[in-house]
Amino acid sequence: MAIEIEPEKAQGPSGPVHAAPGNSKPWWARPAVHTGLIGAVIGYIIGHWLGNLISPATAGVSSFSTGLSDVRNWPLVLGYVFGTIGWLAGLGVFNDLGRLMLGKPLPDAEHAPAGGVAKYFRYTLDHKVVGIQYLFGMTTYFLTGGLFAMAIRTELLSPTYHVLNASQYLMVVGEHSTMMMMMMSSVVLGPFGQFFAPLMIGSKRMAFPRIEALAFWLTPAAYVILLSGILLGGFPTGWTGYEPLATQAGPGMDTYALAFGLMGISLILAGFNLIVTYINYRAPGMRWSRLPMFVWSMFTVSFLQVLSVPVLVAGLYMMLMDRTAQTAFFTNQLGGSSYLWEDVFWFFGHPEVYILALPGFGVVSEIIPVFTRKPLFGYRVAAAGMIGVSLLSFFVWQHHLFDSGINPDMRPLFMLTTELISIPTGFIYLVAAGTFWKAKITFSVPMLFAIAMYFNFLIGGVSGVFLSDVPADVTEHGSFFVMAHFHYTIMGGLIFAFMAGIYYWLPKMLGVKMNEKLGKWHFWTMFITFNSTFLPLFALGMMGMPRRVFEYQRNLQTLNDWVSISSYLLGVSLLIFLINLIMSTLVWRVKESGNPWRSRGLEWQVSSPPPPENFERVPVVLSHPYLYGVKDAPPVADLNPPVGVVASAYASAGLEA
Amino acid sequence: MAESQAPTAAAGKAEPNHAVRIASIWLVLAIVADLLIYFVWQPHLPPGRMSDNARGQQFDITVMAVLCAPVLLGVWTYFGYALVNWRRRAGDTEDGPPIEGNGKVQAAWITVTSLIVLSLAAFGTYELIVPAGAGGGEGPVPIWKPSGVVTTAAWTPGSTHTLVVQAIGQQWNWTYRFPQFGGMETTGLELPINTPVEFHVTSLDVIHSFWAYQLGVKADANPGVDNVAFVKPLQLGQFVVRCNELCGIWHGAMFDYGNVVTASQFQSWATSIQTKERANGTLAALPPYATTYDPTEISQLGQAWAKLGIVGAGGYYYPGPQTGTPGDPVSP
Numbered sequence: 001m002a003i004e005i006e007p008e009k010a011q012g013p014s015g016p017v018h019a020a021p022g023n024s025k026p027w028w029a030r031p032a033v034h035t036g037l038i039g040a041v042i043g044y045i046i047g048h049w050l051g052n053l054i055s056p057a058t059a060g061v062s063s064f065s066t067g068l069s070d071v072r073n074w075p076l077v078l079g080y081v082f083g084t085i086g087w088l089a090g091l092g093v094f095n096d097l098g099r100l101m102l103g104k105p106l107p108d109a110e111h112a113p114a115g116g117v118a119k120y121f122r123y124t125l126d127h128k129v130v131g132i133q134y135l136f137g138m139t140t141y142f143l144t145g146g147l148f149a150m151a152i153r154t155e156l157l158s159p160t161y162h163v164l165n166a167s168q169y170l171m172v173v174g175e176h177s178t179m180m181m182m183m184m185s186s187v188v189l190g191p192f193g194q195f196f197a198p199l200m201i202g203s204k205r206m207a208f209p210r211i212e213a214l215a216f217w218l219t220p221a222a223y224v225i226l227l228s229g230i231l232l233g234g235f236p237t238g239w240t241g242y243e244p245l246a247t248q249a250g251p252g253m254d255t256y257a258l259a260f261g262l263m264g265i266s267l268i269l270a271g272f273n274l275i276v277t278y279i280n281y282r283a284p285g286m287r288w289s290r291l292p293m294f295v296w297s298m299f300t301v302s303f304l305q306v307l308s309v310p311v312l313v314a315g316l317y318m319m320l321m322d323r324t325a326q327t328a329f330f331t332n333q334l335g336g337s338s339y340l341w342e343d344v345f346w347f348f349g350h351p352e353v354y355i356l357a358l359p360g361f362g363v364v365s366e367i368i369p370v371f372t373r374k375p376l377f378g379y380r381v382a383a384a385g386m387i388g389v390s391l392l393s394f395f396v397w398q399h400h401l402f403d404s405g406i407n408p409d410m411r412p413l414f415m416l417t418t419e420l421i422s423i424p425t426g427f428i429y430l431v432a433a434g435t436f437w438k439a440k441i442t443f444s445v446p447m448l449f450a451i452a453m454y455f456n457f458l459i460g461g462v463s464g465v466f467l468s469d470v471p472a473d474v475t476e477h478g479s480f481f482v483m484a485h486f487h488y489t490i491m492g493g494l495i496f497a498f499m500a501g502i503y504y505w506l507p508k509m510l511g512v513k514m515n516e517k518l519g520k521w522h523f524w525t526m527f528i529t530f531n532s533t534f535l536p537l538f539a540l541g542m543m544g545m546p547r548r549v550f551e552y553q554r555n556l557q558t559l560n561d562w563v564s565i566s567s568y569l570l571g572v573s574l575l576i577f578l579i580n581l582i583m584s585t586l587v588w589r590v591k592e593s594g595n596p597w598r599s600r601g602l603e604w605q606v607s608s609p610p611p612p613e614n615f616e617r618v619p620v621v622l623s624h625p626y627l628y629g630v631k632d633a634p635p636v637a638d639l640n641p642p643v644g645v646v647a648s649a650y651a652s653a654g655l656e657a
Numbered sequence: 658m659a660e661s662q663a664p665t666a667a668a669g670k671a672e673p674n675h676a677v678r679i680a681s682i683w684l685v686l687a688i689v690a691d692l693l694i695y696f697v698w699q700p701h702l703p704p705g706r707m708s709d710n711a712r713g714q715q716f717d718i719t720v721m722a723v724l725c726a727p728v729l730l731g732v733w734t735y736f737g738y739a740l741v742n743w744r745r746r747a748g749d750t751e752d753g754p755p756i757e758g759n760g761k762v763q764a765a766w767i768t769v770t771s772l773i774v775l776s777l778a779a780f781g782t783y784e785l786i787v788p789a790g791a792g793g794g795e796g797p798v799p800i801w802k803p804s805g806v807v808t809t810a811a812w813t814p815g816s817t818h819t820l821v822v823q824a825i826g827q828q829w830n831w832t833y834r835f836p837q838f839g840g841m842e843t844t845g846l847e848l849p850i851n852t853p854v855e856f857h858v859t860s861l862d863v864i865h866s867f868w869a870y871q872l873g874v875k876a877d878a879n880p881g882v883d884n885v886a887f888v889k890p891l892q893l894g895q896f897v898v899r900c901n902e903l904c905g906i907w908h909g910a911m912f913d914y915g916n917v918v919t920a921s922q923f924q925s926w927a928t929s930i931q932t933k934e935r936a937n938g939t940l941a942a943l944p945p946y947a948t949t950y951d952p953t954e955i956s957q958l959g960q961a962w963a964k965l966g967i968v969g970a971g972g973y974y975y976p977g978p979q980t981g982t983p984g985d986p987v988s989p
Contacts, residue, residue, distance in 0.1 A: 166906040236905050244880065245863040245905055332881035333951055338864055339879065373745070374753035378763055403866065404877040405796040405858075405884035412782040419774045419781075423767070430766045433735055438675070440745035440753045451740070458732055462725045469781040471791035472717040474875045475704045478866060478901040542703040542718075544870040546901045549909035553897070629752030 031092030033121045040221075043086020044079040051075030073324045076232075076251050080258045084221045091123045091217055096210065123217060125209035128610060130216050131195025132509060135502075137219055138190050139581065141183035142495070143574065144227070148176030150571050153564040159557050161550045169550040171234025171252070178226060178239040178256060182263040184490070185305075185352065186219065187498050188359035189270060193298045195509055197274055199603035199610060200292050202283025202619045202637060207276040211269050218266040222259040229255035238548055240349070243330030243341035247322050254323065257316045264313040267355075271305030274298055283637070285621035292601060292625050293376060296383045297362025300390040301355050308351035308394070315344035339406050346397040354393040356490050358386055360457070360497030361428050364450040367504055368435050369626045370599045371447035376626040377434025378427075385427030392421040402473050411470050418468035425461055429454065444597070445519035449500035452527045456492025460485055463538060481541025487534045499526070499577070507592035510585055511609040518580040525573035532566040600625050600636050617641060675738070683734040687727035694722045703870075707896060707917065709889045710792030710873030717784050717791075724773065794858060794876025794884040797948065803887050806853045812837040814920030820849060823857040823946070826865030826878035829907035831898060840946035841931045842939070846898060846915035848872075848890050849923035858884040859949050866901035869915065877902060883948035890917040938965065 028034065051074035088094065096106055119129050120136075151172045155164045164172060186193075194212060198205055206212050229235055232252040237245050241260075246253050278291075278299050291299075318329040319341070328334035330341050369376045376382060395417040402411055432454055441447070463485040467473050476482060499522075503514050536559045545552045552560065584590070595604045602625060606615060619637040627633035699719045704711045743753075785791050789803045808819045823834040824846075834842045848854055858867045860878035868875045869888070876886040900911035918926070934940045942965065944950060 161909075166909060169909070170903075170906055236903070238903050240903070242864050242903065245903070248863060248905070332879070339882075342864075372743075372753055373751070375755050375757045377756060378758045381758070381763055401877075403793045403875045405794040405879065405882060408790070408793075408795040409800050411785060411793075412778075415781050415785070416778040419778045423770050423774055426766070426770045429732060430763065433732075433739075434756065434759065434762065436736065436739040436743065437756060438754055439739065439743045440749060440751070441740060441743055442745045451736070454732075454736065458729065462729055465725060465777065466718065466721045469717055469721055469777065470785045470793060471710075471714050471781065471788070472721055474710065474791055474793045474873055475714045475718070475870070477875060478868070544703070544897060544899070546868065546899050548903045549899075551909040551912075626757075627755070629755040631755075 027118065031090060031095065031123060032118065033091070035092070036087045036090035036217075039086035039088070039090025040083045041086070043089070044083035046086075047078035047080065047082030048075045050082070051078040073251060073254055077254050077258065077320060077324055080225055080254070084218075084225075084258075084262060087221050088214070088217060093123055093210075093214055093217065123213050125213050126612070127194050127198055127206045127209065127212060128509070128614075130212050131191050133216050134186065134190030134194055134219075135509070137216065137223075138183065138187045138498075139578075141179060141219070141223055142187065143578065144223075145176050145179035145183070146571060146574060148172050148179065150567055152176060153567040155550055156552070156560050157564050159552050159554050159560075164550070166550060167233070167236070170236045170238075170548070171230060173548050174235045174238050174252075174256065175226065175229065178260065179223075180490070181239045181352070181356075182226075182260050183219065183223065184494065185263070185267055185355050186270065187494060188363060188501060189267075189274075189298060189301060189305075189355075190216065190219075191509075192294070192363065192501050192505060193274060193301075193359070194270070196294065196505070196603050197277050197298065198281065199606070199614055200295050200601065201278060201281060201286050202602055202615065202621055203277065203281035204614050204618065205281070206273055207281060208273045211273045215266045215270040215273070218262050218269075222262040222266070225255050225262065226259035229259075240345060241316075241319065241341070242345075243319065243322075243338050244332070246319055246341075247330060254320065257320050257323075261313055261316045261320075264309045264316070267305045267309045268313070271302035271309075274302040275306065278302075283619050283621050285637070287621075289379075290621060290624050291383075293365035293379075293382055294362040296386050297358045297365070300386045301358045301362075304351045304355050304358070304390050304393065308348045308355075311344055312348035312352075315341060315348070318344075339404070342401055342404060342406070343397075346400045347394075349400065350397040351390075351393045353486065353489070354389055356494050357457075358389060360453055360494040361386060363497040363501045363504075364453050365428070365431060366601070367446050367450045367500055368432060369628055370504075370597050370601075371442045371444055371450075372435050372439030373442075373628045374435055374437075374439050375624075375628055375630065376431060377437070378431050379624070379626065381427045382431040385424040385431070388424030388427070389421060392417060392424065396421060399468060399473075402470050403477055415468055415470050419465065422461060422465060429458070444503075445514070445516060445523055446500045446504035446597075448520070448523045448527075449496050449503065452523070453493055453496040453500065456488050456496060456530070459535075460488030460490075460492055463488065476541060478546055479541035480537045480545045480547060483547050484534050484537035484541060487537070492530060492534070496526075496530075499523075502581070504597065505603075506585070507596055508603060508608045508610070511591060511593055512585055512588075513590045513592040513596070514584045515580050515588065515590075518576060522573060522576045522580060525576060526570065529566050529570040529573050533563055533570050536563050600627065602636055605635075605637060605639055615639060617643075620645070675742070679735055679738050682738070683727070683731050686730045686734060690726040690730060691723050694726060695719060698722070704873050705871050707871040707890060707892045707894065708792075708873055709788060709891060710887075711871060712873075712891070713784060713788045713791055714873045717781070720780065721777075724777065728773075789887045792873040792875065792886055792888055794886050797883040797885065799885045799887075803853055803889070808855065810837065814849065814924045817853070819853045819855045821855050821857065822846070822848070823859070823948075824867045824876075824878065825950070826858070826860040826862075826867065826900065826904070828862050828905050829900070829911040831865075831867065831900075831911070831913065834943075834946055835927060835931075836946045838927045838931045839935065839940055840943060841927070841934045842943055843930055845913065847923055847926050848915065848917050849920040850890050850893055850917050852920060853887065853889050856886045856888065857948055858886065861950060863904050864902050865904045865911070868899045868901035869896050870899065871896035875901060881949050881951070893917050893919070 055074035099106055120133055124130065151164065155161065155169050161169065229252040232255060233250045235252040235256045236249050241256055278295060321327040322329055328336040330336045330338055332338055365376060365382055396414060398407060398410060398414045399418045467476055467482060467485060503519055507513050540556055540559055543556060545556055593608050617640060619639045620641045621637045622634040623636055625636050702715050702718050704714055706712050706715065786801050789801045790799060795801065806817065806819045808821060812818055812820050821836050825832045825834065832842050832844055833846050834840055856874060856876060858876040858878045859882060860880045862880060865878040866875060867878055872888050872890060874886050874888050876884045878884065894917055896915050896917065898913050898915055900908055904911065
């Protein structure tokens with residue numbers, strides 16, 4: 001086991017800092033966002049030129065989807081690919097690789113010495129900096145996606161089209177859905193997963209800091225590429241990218257494939273890094289049975305990402321080949337199959353929705369013991385639930401295809417697996433119910449959001465049972481019912497958990513408190529408007545309104561208008577959050593350095609914000625993090641173990657220290 | 658894991674029996690909710706009672722609701738009770754009772770949820786297989802068919818023979834072909850009441866989904882694939898046909914209405930169209946009826962249609978090489 005146990009040895013990102021070669025340069029000559037942008041532009045120009053060079057060779061090839069877009073695809077696709085490489089090169093991602101190849105010594109510190117704000121705009125290797133970068137990045141992506149959602153609702157104020165035309169409407173739907181589904185996969189895993197992975201397991205660092213930073217810096221590229229689709233007319237497929245519509249679509253479709261692909265690579269890298277970190281970098285005494293629930297959720301989610309996202313990336317690659325090199329993976333008339341995309345996409349897509357759900361379970365399971373002042377009820381059941389959900393999530397994907405005509409005789413099996421997955425999901429409720437029993441509940445803002453998450457996810461989960469039943473699904477499939485269902489699980493589950501996490505952990509991450517009064521305003525407005533927005537959608541779907549349409553039956557207008565107005569109010573609520581976040585972190589800056597929630601979590605045992613190396617010495621974990629109210633419970637960890645005590649314990653057990 | 662005593666037994670002597678209180682509140686709520694759902698709400702639940710499938714789906718949705726309402730109410734009652742009764746009093750800094758788990762409660766929870774889930778799966782499977790696919794698309798070779806129905810080359814009213822209807826999705830409307838009426842093609846859909854209908858759903862371009870909401874029929878239309886679904890209309894009246902799979906910019910406008918009529922009305926409607934199409938040469942111009950069509954051949958047909966003055970979306974039966982900007986409807 002490669003557990004780092006020598007407290008003396010500097011292993012943290014800011015070990016003994018030697019003057020790195022580039023540090024003497026002025027700020028504008030050092031790699032950061034601005035050099036990244038220059039690199040992106042140069043890369044795009046090179047790729048575009050290269051694309052033009054090779055595209056005449058395929059321009060004449062005719063296929064089922066022959067259209068003008070085909071000849072424009074090579075320059076665009078290669079432009080984005082080279083632009084992304086240029087962006088990363090400009091950020092300095094490949095600098096250390098170059099030094100290694102040239103046999104030059106690496107700068108000793110794994111990142112530049114802790115600077116001020118500038119470090120947040122650089123390729124910084126400290127997991128705490130990456131966590132903050134993710135926090136502000138994900139908030140930006142989420143709010144952008146939310147604006148698109150309000151545009152959708154504006155169009156749906158009227159049963160015919162009045163604001164957006166048919167093609168603009170689909171563009172907005174595509175941008176909203178893809179932004180939310182692909183970027184929000186990292187909404188908890190990015191900010192909290194990266195920031196707290198080492199802190200919660202008593203490590204000074206992540207296993208692969210460069211991969212971690214790379215995973216983050218791919219997300220702005222994916223964000224910009226996806227948004228650039230607007231300039232290219234958008235893409236008409238929504239986030240599911242169904243073929244052969246995607247082959248038929250204009251150049252905006254390439255932005256979908258490239259952005260989703262880049263985000264997929266980011267997810268694979270981040271998940272891989274977390275798995276290795278959790279397995280190898282746990283502090284002595286951090287047994288699997290003492291792992292915080294949040295770490296369990298991140299661990300299982302990481303496996304889902306590493307195993308399922310490559311399938312998506314492969315599918316997107318096939319899509320891009322169909323659109324540029326005129327292959328025919330998905331064109332029926334040329335030997336391909338439109339079912340192939342559906343299968344490949346949902347084989348990723350269903351684990352994906354649990355990639356979006358499990359982090360939420362982790363966050364709330366972490367929060368409720370603190371605010372009920374009780375141990376987490378049924379720790380093993382909670383961990384088993386997460387493992388069970390992640391295993392089963394690979395066996396349910398064809399429930400998205402119940403009416404498609406593919407494998408119709410397998411429908412009873414997929415109905416069974418889909419319904420089975422509600423058993424491990426139910427464990428999360430068992431754990432919460434046990435934890436709340438005779439508790440001493442404090443209604444802090446994080447706790448309110450956690451309770452709301454249980455409330456919302458229950459409605460999402462129960463509506464999922466309706467969808468799993470094939471006969472009932474014949475009516476509900478592809479309707480607003482499905483839409484309401486997954487917004488309850490993702491927005492009502494994941495995003496509420498994300499908010500709980502921000503209010504809970506921001507004092508730890510930045511050393512400043514969120515304003516509690518605004519926080520409560522934010523909570524109550526968001527909880528009420530969220531339910532007011534999405535609950536009527538169940539009824540709309542049941543009454544026959546399909547997803548992604550700009551026209552609907554006239555008798556459904558009242559409900560749709562109600563939903564639209566609620567969605568604007570939901571936007572106002574998120575504005576309160578944004579004001580609170582910006583003012584609290586940048587302007588008011590009310591200091592919080594201790595442990596305001598009296599949490600036993602290992603991450604709360606160090607100062608806020610955590611010192612550069614997280615722990616002065618690698619701690620020795622002594623007990624479970626949830627032993628609230630247990631008499632004579634040992635502290636969660638010895639943060640200052642005597643020098644050599646760990647090594648000698650290992651030596652006496654015959655292990656190599 | 659430290660197994661503490663059962664929560665109910667842990668209650669102090671002065672404390673009320675919380676478990677009994679919660680269970681009583683829940684039982685009353687659950688019984689009232691289930692009775693309301695079953696007897697009051699069921700007749701109004703979608704998708705209505707227009708066909709055998711619709712009735713089956715309405716029953717399934719009712720059963721789901723009857724089973725799920727107690728679950729929802731149970732969780733809400735429990736947590737509502739907890740939030741009201743077990744809050745921290747001001748100035749209280751003590752921790753709560755250290756209950757880390759309870760083997761009996763956990764075992765009971767897992768048993769009950771497993772039983773609910775397995776019975777739901779068994780129920781759903783029965784409701785899928787016995788009504789022959791419950792209106793969902795069953796692929797080219799359906800393994801669950803309605804029993805005792807006969808398909809013949811011609812269909813006449815009064816017989817119990819199956820009426821075969823092909824629904825062809827194309828950007829952005831539906832057309833229907835009737836092989837028992839010479840393969841004639843219509844843009845509207847009429848169906849005879851009390852007659853078993855066999856839908857063959859296919860597409861000429863991208864994936865669509867044929868959703869006859871009131872009939873409880875939904876089957877994806879994949880290019881080059883024949884997707885079969887069964888239905889038996891049981892009430893006269895109008896139904897909505899919507900495309901249920903995103904198929905391009907006018908997906909939102911890809912809907913029309915169909916009618917369930919009497920068998921003799923249907924017969925006269927169908928034969929009149931057949932006669933008209935034979936007279937004006939449409940039947941001769943149509944490709945022979947098949948379960949799937951290759952659109953690269955149909956572009957020839959498009960020319961024939963255009964010559965006859967019969968045009969589909971944007972002027973062509975099937976768009977030829979696109980000339981406009983991507984996404985625009987193609988003009989001739």
